[in-house]
Amino acid sequence: MMDILKKIAESLMEFEPEDTIALVNEALASGIDAKTVLNEGLIKGMDIVGQLFKTNEIYVPEVTMAAECLQEALVVIKPLLKEEPSDVKVTVVIGTVEGDVHDIGKNLVAVMMEGAGFEVIDIGNNVLAQTFIDAAKEHNADIIACSALLTTTMAVMPEVAALAKNEKFEKDVKVLFGGAPIFEKWALENGADGYAEDASGAVQLVKDLVSRK
């Protein structure tokens, strides 16, 4: 059993979605339940991808392809997953803020979060501050994640944070800022509940924030 799960994890870095799907199907056929395939195979695999990316051993092309392997495998796995009362479901609304159409970083964070098992609602780029709030309400999100590449558009992020603070959500929604020009001091002074300097760090940050709730 461990062998096939290890192969699934490693297959993400082979960049062949069909091979990952074949391994997932093989694992399911051997009687391993979907949740184990997800947690011990795919999520572990993306964790490795995240670590390699963090240490500059792989770059955007490799993460993009690993993500494609993951996403195609999720299409197979998701219908088979049964929600259990003990499951902690984390929902993240993520987007690039108004005036900014740069989405490479946002996409990387989204896929890492998806790879960590979070429900990710990607609302795209050039997104109005209010749209983040509306999407968070609609999807009953735990986290609003804002991205920006420009020093000028980063100014939209405090607007999102301010709107979130004044909104009545069902949950205690946390707001995160990210992107090349953002630095921790600025983020925390301008309304963010947390800051991480890369995609892997963002995943860990969400885990920490949700566990503290």
Added chain:
Amino acid sequence: MGKDLIIKVMNHETIDRVPWVPFAGVHAGKLKGFTAKEVLTDGQKLYESLLEVNKLYKPDGMPVVFDLQIEAEILGCDLLWAEDAPPSVNSHPLKDTKEIPCKCKIPEAKQGRIPMVLDVMKKLSAEIGNETALYGLICGPFTLASHLRGNSIFKDMIKDAKYVKELVEFCAEVNIKMAEYYIDAGMDVIAIVDPLVSQVSSKHFHNILADSFESVFSYIRSKGKFSSFFVCGDATNQMEEMCLTKPDNISIDENVDIVKAKETTDKYNIVISGNIPLTTVMLHGNQQDNMKYVVDLLDSITKDNLILSPGCDMPYDVPIENTIGAAMAVINTAETREMVANYQAVEEDIEVDLPDYDHLKKPLVEAFTLDSATCAACTYMWGAAQFAKEHFKDEIDIVEYKYTTKENIARCKKMGVTNLPSLYINGKLKWKSIIPSEDELFEEIKKNMN
């Protein structure tokens, strides 16, 4: 002259001080009150703004226009414009089709915004080209290819490297044509600006991109001009491969440790430029932070084969005094080191007597400067006060407080002066960093006459 410094450093000759190249792209517009969009679309406004950059920041070299979307716009990308930043590419013509554009699509000199840019380059070259090295900036072949193809290019690099290589080769031909136009318009340095290079592995760079970059730098060299390779982001692992494409200069931002990177560039005898942090220091820091950062950087690195510059295109809203402080620190490092040390040493209790501003017999014009003898913007600010004195003679008093003494630093602190140069009339701040026109200054003085 500054231009000589750039030429000498590029030729690896010994020079008296490190050259200074502020990358004032859209930020140039701020100096004249124009928006980013205005300076990127209106040649006259761009020209006036760049003359102001040359005057206030005293650059040894400067870019003429910093917009990586000029070529993409001509090749069919839609742009999202902003008032305080360069435009962004908002659509990708090759998003759903893996084509290589026809060579007939290579931009002609009459297309898009190229005529405006060439006109400004020619005028600027005639006006300041003897004293300041002018940089023509071109969107690098990989970033241009990504503008055309969109994010799919990253997947293509793994699944169809041949396609990416061909697309990047096409973009390199675009680069060469643009370089030809810019060189003919009087540019001394052609910078290939490719921020995305930091997002791919050195292996991908070597296998797919390197040949194209090398061909562009080789062309620029064949035309007798200098080439520069600008990258943004953490390009630490790509430095060696970038050097192998043989540019004369590599420019990096704050994500790369410049001291370590210089060990690599020195090995290949390539000049390195960088890397004042754009956001934390230039945009959000104060004048002292910028002066200190530059002094500390210069104290930590060998001075040969080095150009001091911001990490990349300066944000529009960088406080003008911050760049003036950085310029001062590069041009007069020893004096600035002293200022920074004195600033840190000055205690609040140094006795300074401020004038009784409410009971002055005649208008008092006070110029607070870093040092009008060595800081260009300060020279102009003090010059404005002196000009007023010549005009109004005994009807006004003028005084300069240079930041070179502890007493004057204490005076600045007591007065709450944070930006140098600044001009105060009767104890009130009237102008900071921007030099007033004769009319503005005279009118303000007259208002304060009894």
